[in-house]
Amino acid sequence: MKAAQITSFGAPDVLRVNEVARPAPGAGEVLVSVEASSVNGHDAVVRAGELKMMSGRRFPIGTGLDFAGVVVETGDGVEGYRAGDRVWGMVHPRQRHTTAGAAEYVVVLADRIAPAPEGVSSVDAASLVVAGATALLALRDSVHAAKGERVLVRGAAGGVGTAAVQLAHALGCHVTALARERHAQVLTSLGADEVLDYGTTTSDRLGPFDVIVDxxxxxxxxxxSRLTKGGRMVTVGLSAPAMAAIAASTVYGSRRIRTFSANPGTAVLRDVAAHVTSGALRPVVDGVYPLAEITAAHEAFERGGSVGKQVVAVSA
Structure with a gap:
C-alpha cells in the first residue's frame, strides 16, 4: 500500500509517499481502507520534531492523526463492526506509528473508531474528526460552556476554531470570533454573533467573557485577564510559553487557564457525529489534496490564513 511518512524531522518537504506492507488487524483491532485524512497541528509538530518523546527518533514515522474510510477486516474479539461499515477515527496521538491515517490502510483498536455520520463524504468527515472532538471536549468537558454565556473563540478560522464557533452557537452562547477580517462572512454563517479582526483588535479592547477558547x-x-469573575479559559495551542502561562495561572482558581490533549474514543466520536447529523456542526474545508501531494497540504497548513481544514483525499 501507499503511505505518507516522515523521513527526517523538518519542513513539509521531509514527507514522502512510500510503498509499504499492508498491515493486518490483531486482536481487538480493525483494518480500515482510508478514504481521507486531514492535516492537524499534531501532525505538523511531530513532523517538525517537537514531540520526539512520543514519536521517537527512528524513521520513517507515519503521519495523519485522523481518517475516514471503510472497514475491510476485523480482528478477534471485535464486535459491532463488519466489512463495509463506514467509520471515522484517529490513531493514538501519544504512540509511535510507522504508518498512520495518511495511508491507503490503517489498523487501529476498535475503541478508536465510530460510525461516520451519514450523508457526509469522507473528505468532509475527515475534516471534523480531530477538530470536532477537540472543540466539543473544550467547550463541554473543560470549560462547561452554558446557554447565555459570552464566548470568545480565538483563532476562529482554523479547524478547531470553526468547530468551536458552531458548537458554542448550538449551546446558545453569544459567540465572538477573533480572526482575519476577510473571514467574517464565513464565521457569521457558522454562528458567530460578532467577528473581530485579530490584526487590529488588541486583548485590552475585548471582553468581558465567561468563556475563552484559545x-x-x-x-x-x-x-x-478578560474573563469575568468565575470565567473559564482553555487553550489547545500548546507551546513552551503557553505551558508556562498555564502553570502560573493555577493561582487564579476558576480563572486559571486549562488545557488538555484531545484523545477521543468511540463515545466522543459518536457525540461529534450526532452534532453533524443534527446540523449543529458542518465541515469547513479549505483545500483537498491527493495523497501524492501531502507535502503541499502541509505547506498550506503552515502558511495559515485560510478558513477550515486541509484534507488529504486518499481514495475518496
Whole structure:
C-alpha cells in the first residue's frame, strides 16, 4: 500500500509517499481502507520534531492523526463492526506509528473508531474528526460552556476554531470570533454573533467573557485577564510559553487557564457525529489534496490564513 511518512524531522518537504506492507488487524483491532485524512497541528509538530518523546527518533514515522474510510477486516474479539461499515477515527496521538491515517490502510483498536455520520463524504468527515472532538471536549468537558454565556473563540478560522464557533452557537452562547477580517462572512454563517479582526483588535479592547477558547497559544495571560469573575479559559495551542502561562495561572482558581490533549474514543466520536447529523456542526474545508501531494497540504497548513481544514483525499 501507499503511505505518507516522515523521513527526517523538518519542513513539509521531509514527507514522502512510500510503498509499504499492508498491515493486518490483531486482536481487538480493525483494518480500515482510508478514504481521507486531514492535516492537524499534531501532525505538523511531530513532523517538525517537537514531540520526539512520543514519536521517537527512528524513521520513517507515519503521519495523519485522523481518517475516514471503510472497514475491510476485523480482528478477534471485535464486535459491532463488519466489512463495509463506514467509520471515522484517529490513531493514538501519544504512540509511535510507522504508518498512520495518511495511508491507503490503517489498523487501529476498535475503541478508536465510530460510525461516520451519514450523508457526509469522507473528505468532509475527515475534516471534523480531530477538530470536532477537540472543540466539543473544550467547550463541554473543560470549560462547561452554558446557554447565555459570552464566548470568545480565538483563532476562529482554523479547524478547531470553526468547530468551536458552531458548537458554542448550538449551546446558545453569544459567540465572538477573533480572526482575519476577510473571514467574517464565513464565521457569521457558522454562528458567530460578532467577528473581530485579530490584526487590529488588541486583548485590552475585548471582553468581558465567561468563556475563552484559545487555539493560538500566545499572550494567554493577556486574554485570561478578560474573563469575568468565575470565567473559564482553555487553550489547545500548546507551546513552551503557553505551558508556562498555564502553570502560573493555577493561582487564579476558576480563572486559571486549562488545557488538555484531545484523545477521543468511540463515545466522543459518536457525540461529534450526532452534532453533524443534527446540523449543529458542518465541515469547513479549505483545500483537498491527493495523497501524492501531502507535502503541499502541509505547506498550506503552515502558511495559515485560510478558513477550515486541509484534507488529504486518499481514495475518496
Amino acid at each position: 487555539t493560538v497559544g500566545t499572550e494567554l495571560n493577556c486574554y485570561r
